[in-house]
Structures are given as C-alpha cells and as structure tokens.
Amino acid sequence: MNILCYCEANKKTGLGHFSRIKILIKLLKKKNPNTIFYIFSKNLKLAKKYFYNYKIINTKKNLLTHLTYYNNFYNLVILDPPYYEKGKHTKEENLKDIYFIKNKNFQILKLTDETAPSKHYCDYLINDYPLSVNFKKKYKQINNKIKLFLGIYAFLYPIQKIKKFLDLKKKYDILIVFGGSDPKNLLIRYFKVFKNIKKKKIFILNKKALLMLKKFEDSYNTLKPLMSQNLFIKTLSTSKNYVSTPSNIMFEAFSLNINGTVIPTQNRQKNMGKSFEKLKIAKCLPIYTKLKDQILRNSLKKKIKIQTKFNIKKAIRMQNKIGNIL
Numbered sequence: 001m002n003i004l005c006y007c008e009a010n011k012k013t014g015l016g017h018f019s020r021i022k023i024l025i026k027l028l029k030k031k032n033p034n035t036i037f038y039i040f041s042k043n044l045k046l047a048k049k050y051f052y053n054y055k056i057i058n059t060k061k062n063l064l065t066h067l068t069y070y071n072n073f074y075n076l077v078i079l080d081p082p083y084y085e086k087g088k089h090t091k092e093e094n095l096k097d098i099y100f101i102k103n104k105n106f107q108i109l110k111l112t113d114e115t116a117p118s119k120h121y122c123d124y125l126i127n128d129y130p131l132s133v134n135f136k137k138k139y140k141q142i143n144n145k146i147k148l149f150l151g152i153y154a155f156l157y158p159i160q161k162i163k164k165f166l167d168l169k170k171k172y173d174i175l176i177v178f179g180g181s182d183p184k185n186l187l188i189r190y191f192k193v194f195k196n197i198k199k200k201k202i203f204i205l206n207k208k209a210l211l212m213l214k215k216f217e218d219s220y221n222t223l224k225p226l227m228s229q230n231l232f233i234k235t236l237s238t239s240k241n242y243v244s245t246p247s248n249i250m251f252e253a254f255s256l257n258i259n260g261t262v263i264p265t266q267n268r269q270k271n272m273g274k275s276f277e278k279l280k281i282a283k284c285l286p287i288y289t290k291l292k293d294q295i296l297r298n299s300l301k302k303k304i305k306i307q308t309k310f311n312i313k314k315a316i317r318m319q320n321k322i323g324n325i326l
Helices: 016-031 044-050 063-069 095-099 130-139 159-165 186-195 207-216 229-237 248-255 267-278 293-301 312-323
Strands: 002-007 036-040 076-080 107-112 124-127 147-150 172-177 201-205 221-225 239-244 259-262 282-284
Touching (some): 016 107, 063 095, 095 107, 124 130, 172 229, 239 248
C-alpha cells in the first residue's frame, strides 16, 4: 500500500502540519505495517530532515500534476494544506481539482482546523476545532458518504509522550511561547509585562528574541531557544500555566490538564481561542492589536481553573478510528 502525504512548514505556520502528519503516519502504520509513505512538500530541506524515515518526493511538478500521473500508484492521499480550500492555500494547484482527477483510484483524507465550515472535496475529513461537531450537515453536502472526525479529540495528540510526562514535578509557574517562530514578535512586544511578574517563568523564543532578551535572564525568567516537540511537551508538562497564541499548545496543554491564556493575532485564532474559553480550558484575550498591557498583566494574576478535564481514553478511541480508515 502506498500513501502520499502533502504538508508544509515555514516560519509562519511552524511545524504543526509536519507534527500531525507524523502522528497520523504512525497511526496508519500501526494498522498497516507494510505501508510505504511518501512526503510531498515545497520545503524539501526541512521535509528531508523531519521525515528522514520516509520517501521524499523531489519534483518540480505541482501536486495536481504529480497525482494525475501517478493516479494508479497511491491508495490514499493525505492533504494538510497551510490554508483553506476557499482561500489562497497554494499558488500552484487547486486541491479541489485533485478530487476530480479522471478515473481517480485513490482516496483523499484532508486535515483542517477551520472555525467555520467550508466545502471539502475528500473521502475523510479531520477537523479538530472543538465546535466543528456542528459542521456535519455542511460537510456532507459535497459527499454524503464522507467519514468525519470532528472536535477536540480529533486533534492528533502525541499520546505516548503525554502519558510519559503526565506526572512530572512542576518547575515553572508559566511557560510563555508564541506560535510558529513568533512572526509578530509578540514575545518582544510583551516581554516587559511578563518579566516583571513575580512568578517563575520559562520563555521559548526565536533567534531574534533570544539574542535581544537573553541579558534579562534571572531567577524569575528562564530563556530557551525553540525546541523539539518531545522536549517542548516535557517542558510544558513541568509548567502550571502557559501563555501563547491559540495554536497546538492549547490541545497539548489540555491533554496535560494545564490551563492557559492565549493572545490571538487573527480572527481565525480568536475563534479557536474562544472555543477553548467556552469549554473553560483557557482564557482568550483580545486580538493583539487591541490588547492593552494592563489587561494582560491583570489576566496573569488571576487563577484559571480547568473545568473540562482531558479524557485520554476518548482520545485513544478517536485515534483508533482514524487508524482503521484503510
């Protein structure tokens, strides 16, 4: 069995797409150990480093052209685009057209975290936006036989890592990190507010911020560079709270029963953050352009109690369902 995975990673998106594809591969490989996985990405250099155990497609052809030519070769195509189908997800191909390849012999699994339902041309759809369970009717308009995996437990949690780190002793009061490699430099923007709060904090920074702020390290403020997913989850598990943009950290922290405060940089993130706030897992502050220092300062002084606890058995059941799609 041959499976092609399309995913991207860059400074803007971070490694989130690569990470969840890697977890998805493990789930599918567990059920079908002889499956061969192929990775299609424009970021060849990073893909070769991150997916070193798998075959990397090195071609100048776009994804649609490649799949049209290899129509009979793949059994499943996994699409994890950096943008939504109704938006500007890629300059080179329309993912919708892949679904309509003449005499298509492969199935399509697509991942998204969209906060409002749009049309998806695929056989399987994973949407981990917590309120996406309400999108079923809209999603079935294109294909009423589509298999849906929706809601907060559809996130591809790294279960084994989470189990390993669940009972670690807390070292920090707050972990502070912003999505991707912090393209808006929010850590620099709010560092003064964070620094002067008398709590033990750990900051995870991009190169620019680390170079600029390292001199302020003291007994209350530990500064570290961007780290691997394994080390990040371990560090998160040793923290009581976190501050971030609404991103994968909300799910990972939820799985560790850690609460947090999120600062959105765009409306989509705001909607995601508000859904976690609705479930009483995290506090979502105003979008960063409207966030005053005093509001941030006051929010970090308040204690947030998680009222929705992570159900690891439910997460495992969802992952088993996804693993059994073939």
